[in-house]
Amino acid sequence: MNPTEPTIQLPGGWSTLSPSVDWTYYFIYWMSVVLFVGIIGAALYFVWKYERSKHPKSEPTGHNLPLEVGWTVAPVIFLALIFHWGFEQYVSMTSPPADTLDIRVRGRKWSWDFEYPNGGHSPELHVPVGRAVRLLISSEDVLHAFFIPVFRVKRDAVPGMYGTLWFRATRTGRAPFYCAEYCGAAGNTPAQDGSYAGHFNMRGEITIQTMQEYLTFEESLLGPHPGESTADWGQRMYRENQCFTCHSTDGTRMAGPSWRGLFGRQERMSDGNGVTVEENYLRQSILDPSARVVEGFQPVMPTYRGTLNDRQIDAIIAYIRTLH
Amino acid sequence: MATDVAVTDQGHGHELDPNLNYLQAGRGVLSWLVTLDHKRIGVMYLISVLTAFFMGGVFALLVRLELLFQGRTIMGPETYNRAFTLHGAIMVFLFIIPSVPAALGNFVLPMMLGAKDVAFPRLNLLSFYIYVVGAIFALYSIISGGVDTGWTFYTPYSTGTNGSVVSMTLGVFILGFSSILTGLNFLVTMHKLRAPGLHWRRMPLFLWGMYATSIMQVLATPVLAITLLLLAVERTFGLGIFDPALGGDPVLFQHFFWFYSHPAVYIMIVPGMAIVSELFATFTRRAIFGYFAVAMSSLGLALLGFIVWGHHMFTSGQSEFATMAFSALTMLVAIPSGVKVFNWTATLYKGSIWLTTPMLYALAFLVQFTIGGLTGLFCGTLSVDIHLHDTYFIVAHFHYVMMGGTVFGFLGGLLYWWPKITGKLYDERLAKVSWFFVFVGFNATFLVQFIMGSQGMPRRYFDYLPEFGRYHAFSTVGSWILGLGFLIMAWVLVKSLRSGPPSPPNPWGSAGYEWQSASPPIVLNFPEVPTITRGPYDYHLATEEELFDGFPEDRAKK
Ligand SMILES: [Cu+2]
Numbered sequence: 001m002n003p004t005e006p007t008i009q010l011p012g013g014w015s016t017l018s019p020s021v022d023w024t025y026y027f028i029y030w031m032s033v034v035l036f037v038g039i040i041g042a043a044l045y046f047v048w049k050y051e052r053s054k055h056p057k058s059e060p061t062g063h064n065l066p067l068e069v070g071w072t073v074a075p076v077i078f079l080a081l082i083f084h085w086g087f088e089q090y091v092s093m094t095s096p097p098a099d100t101l102d103i104r105v106r107g108r109k110w111s112w113d114f115e116y117p118n119g120g121h122s123p124e125l126h127v128p129v130g131r132a133v134r135l136l137i138s139s140e141d142v143l144h145a146f147f148i149p150v151f152r153v154k155r156d157a158v159p160g161m162y163g164t165l166w167f168r169a170t171r172t173g174r175a176p177f178y179c180a181e182y183c184g185a186a187g188n189t190p191a192q193d194g195s196y197a198g199h200f201n202m203r204g205e206i207t208i209q210t211m212q213e214y215l216t217f218e219e220s221l222l223g224p225h226p227g228e229s230t231a232d233w234g235q236r237m238y239r240e241n242q243c244f245t246c247h248s249t250d251g252t253r254m255a256g257p258s259w260r261g262l263f264g265r266q267e268r269m270s271d272g273n274g275v276t277v278e279e280n281y282l283r284q285s286i287l288d289p290s291a292r293v294v295e296g297f298q299p300v301m302p303t304y305r306g307t308l309n310d311r312q313i314d315a316i317i318a319y320i321r322t323l324h
Numbered sequence: 325m326a327t328d329v330a331v332t333d334q335g336h337g338h339e340l341d342p343n344l345n346y347l348q349a350g351r352g353v354l355s356w357l358v359t360l361d362h363k364r365i366g367v368m369y370l371i372s373v374l375t376a377f378f379m380g381g382v383f384a385l386l387v388r389l390e391l392l393f394q395g396r397t398i399m400g401p402e403t404y405n406r407a408f409t410l411h412g413a414i415m416v417f418l419f420i421i422p423s424v425p426a427a428l429g430n431f432v433l434p435m436m437l438g439a440k441d442v443a444f445p446r447l448n449l450l451s452f453y454i455y456v457v458g459a460i461f462a463l464y465s466i467i468s469g470g471v472d473t474g475w476t477f478y479t480p481y482s483t484g485t486n487g488s489v490v491s492m493t494l495g496v497f498i499l500g501f502s503s504i505l506t507g508l509n510f511l512v513t514m515h516k517l518r519a520p521g522l523h524w525r526r527m528p529l530f531l532w533g534m535y536a537t538s539i540m541q542v543l544a545t546p547v548l549a550i551t552l553l554l555l556a557v558e559r560t561f562g563l564g565i566f567d568p569a570l571g572g573d574p575v576l577f578q579h580f581f582w583f584y585s586h587p588a589v590y591i592m593i594v595p596g597m598a599i600v601s602e603l604f605a606t607f608t609r610r611a612i613f614g615y616f617a618v619a620m621s622s623l624g625l626a627l628l629g630f631i632v633w634g635h636h637m638f639t640s641g642q643s644e645f646a647t648m649a650f651s652a653l654t655m656l657v658a659i660p661s662g663v664k665v666f667n668w669t670a671t672l673y674k675g676s677i678w679l680t681t682p683m684l685y686a687l688a689f690l691v692q693f694t695i696g697g698l699t700g701l702f703c704g705t706l707s708v709d710i711h712l713h714d715t716y717f718i719v720a721h722f723h724y725v726m727m728g729g730t731v732f733g734f735l736g737g738l739l740y741w742w743p744k745i746t747g748k749l750y751d752e753r754l755a756k757v758s759w760f761f762v763f764v765g766f767n768a769t770f771l772v773q774f775i776m777g778s779q780g781m782p783r784r785y786f787d788y789l790p791e792f793g794r795y796h797a798f799s800t801v802g803s804w805i806l807g808l809g810f811l812i813m814a815w816v817l818v819k820s821l822r823s824g825p826p827s828p829p830n831p832w833g834s835a836g837y838e839w840q841s842a843s844p845p846i847v848l849n850f851p852e853v854p855t856i857t858r859g860p861y862d863y864h865l866a867t868e869e870e871l872f873d874g875f876p877e878d879r880a881k882k
Contacts, residue, residue: 046675046677079701083651
């Protein structure tokens with residue numbers, strides 16, 4: 001299916017669903033134009049023809065049952081037709097194919113977070129062209145709604161509930177997305193750069209790219225942010241991968257040993273051997289935690305093989321080294 | 325005051341001469357504040373709703389002004405959010421809902437029935453004071469920090485946000501009771517106080533509209549009341565009803581809210597239609613084509629109004645089945661709406677059309693309501709609405725219905741009954757000038773909003789992308805033209821009050837029953853209980869020389 005150009009009324013249509021929606025839109029539009037011109041044309045003609053100076057005495061016209069029944073019943077045919085199209089298209093909008101690429105969308109005042117299948121997070125939305133993409137939408141605070149005009153899709157982000165929408169883009173490019181459900185503002189004072197935060201700024205641009213470009217983007221999410229040091233990135237990995245649920249950095253003993261002063265420490269394993277903590281040991285503890293279990297702890301740590309790549313593990317190690 | 329005091333029945337208890345006109349009988353502020361006369365209560369309502377309309381209008385102009393340029397123009401985002409919330413809340417709850425029924429309806433409804441007053445005059449006064457108390461709560465919330473939830477008060481935003489949400493919701497809660505009591509009063513009045521000979525088939529279409537409206541007010545408003553009460557309870561006591569953080573369900577709030585607010589939309593539009601039917605009849609001097617169909621279509625709208633609320637929630641996550649059902653039912657609304665439009669147009673055929681300002685308002689109503697109605701088809705069609713929901717398209721659609729429809733109908737009705745209410749004529753030429761600005765300004769403001777919306781501009785945005793700049797600028801300039809039109813209109817009314825020539829009893833030569841009274845009417849409306857011998861639109865019974873001066877037998881009675 002081909003993408004459509006923008007018109008005066010509608011933005012370009014860039015999804016497989018958009019041509020049929022636009023068709024229905026224009027059908028209703030032209031039907032309305034014809035009806036409007038007919039009704040108002042007739043009214044204006046009568047006003048001109050029967051204006052009081054020309055037509056001082058009105059003539060009662062009595063009833064016209066066929067006419068009245070006619071204009072009561074005739075619209076039903078059109079109404080049934082547009083209802084049918086609208087519903088049919090709605091059904092395809094709400095039934096994604098089986099092989100979708102799923103992106104998790106979280107709305108919060110006043111930004112969107114996109115979580116990609118590889119676990120990477122970004123405030124930017126990138127999708128591959130030609131592939132069915134499903135957005136799984138929720139909110140962390142109040143109602144929001146995710147709206148991509150070029151795809152003709154919209155779905156509320158409701159706290160405590162998932163909403164889904166799906167689309168298959170038919171061209172590459174960039175197009176705006178918005179929050180469409182009112183969600184307030186951060187106040188009247190602008191930030192240092194003069195910008196304001198609020199519902200109206202909970203928008204951005206979706207980037208539709210080739211599968212190759214998309215995969216490169218997705219992969220890049222797992223690296224450091226621009227300007228982020230390796231150790232900072234490691235700290236972010238610690239947060240994003242929820243290591244903090246078992247490991248403290250201040251010496252507190254949780255389900256796992258604290259990371260404070262971990263590097264270079266002498267430790268006893270449950271098999272009785274001693275170990276000096278260095279890079280290779282840390283790497284093994286992350287990828288294969290049950291190989292050597294620290295004495296006094298249960299082997300409950302999951303493996304991060306496949307979740308964390310080599311560079312990320314390096315970054316975590318760099319972070320651990322900073323925790324004296 | 326007359327020395328020859330007659331004590332009247334019907335609760336007009338004080339020492340009033342029933343043959344004096346209602347403005348002169350009883351003097352001083354107190355005689356107004358404790359009056360039981362439906363006409364005086366109507367006038368007090370009129371002053372209140374016009375004040376509310378002015379306030380809501382100022383907020384609207386501020387909102388439009390802020391959007392003139394990209395970025396900040398005159399206010400910050402938080403102030404903007406409060407401004408559009410107050411615009412919406414004031415216009416809906418303080419202006420439009422009471423505008424036609426409580427203000428104009430109160431005045432003309434008993435007169436159209438040939439009655440001395442409404443069935444329960446004390447209840448009528450009570451409902452006015454309830455309105456005042458509700459309005460005070462609403463005003464208090466404006467002064468004490470404002471409200472920024474939008475007029476829809478969606479949870480969980482409204483549960484968490486700062487500002488005076490509780491006093492605003494209590495205000496709306498209280499206003500609801502005023503609306504319920506007025507509706508109840510009107511229903512009983514229409515059933516019990518019709519003059520002899522005024523059977524249902526002879527009832528003016530305005531009253532059929534009031535009948536449908538009253539049913540909706542009585543049945544739907546309690547749901548809003550309980551919803552807002554639950555919201556206030558949640559906010560004050562942290563009880564989880566709608567807020568998921570407390571274990572509630574935010575979508576439930578939307579169901580409750582729209583269960584009232586959709587009928588409320590018809591509580592707003594049906595009275596506008598009701599006025600327009602009267603205007604068409606009077607100024608074409610012929611019976612409304614398809615009287616019975618027009619009357620029944622009001623009831624049809626009232627009925628449908630109760631079963632389409634879910635069409636406000638197509639993207640909310642309600643079940644797919646519900647979505648389908650609500651879309652199908654919504655389509656049905658087009659049928660009674662179409663019936664009205666077709667019948668009004670047919671009424672022009674072979675009429676004798678007098679293009680007075682009220683008639684111009686009625687014709688503008690026809691144009692704008694047709695646009696509002698037809699764009700409703702886009703919104704009711706599921707797939708198309710997914711795209712249009714919560715954009716400016718919706719804003720334009722409901723302004724075409726609420727403002728292009730109801731407000732135009734209200735203004736037409738106001739000018740039409742003005743000579744009856746005040747006993748004075750107004751300057752027709754200047755009124756036409758003001759109509760022209762209002763008409764052009766309104767369409768300039770809102771027509772472009774359809775395009776903005778279908779292009780994807782979401783509503784309730786403080787700022788926008790550059791590509792929407794020209795549309796917003798155009799719309800804002802339109803709002804100034806509109807504002808100018810209203811200013812001239814206000815001047816027309818003030819001028820009429822100060823120096824308008826006295827009006828004859830029936831300046832429009834209408835066959836409507838209410839015109840058979842003096843202008844302004846006497847306290848008991850008619851010197852004796854009238855016996856109705858013809859329908860309100862039976863112009864064909866009039867002879868040639870009666871055409872411009874009303875029915876001679878009516879004048880003979882005076
Ligand atoms: Cu939002």
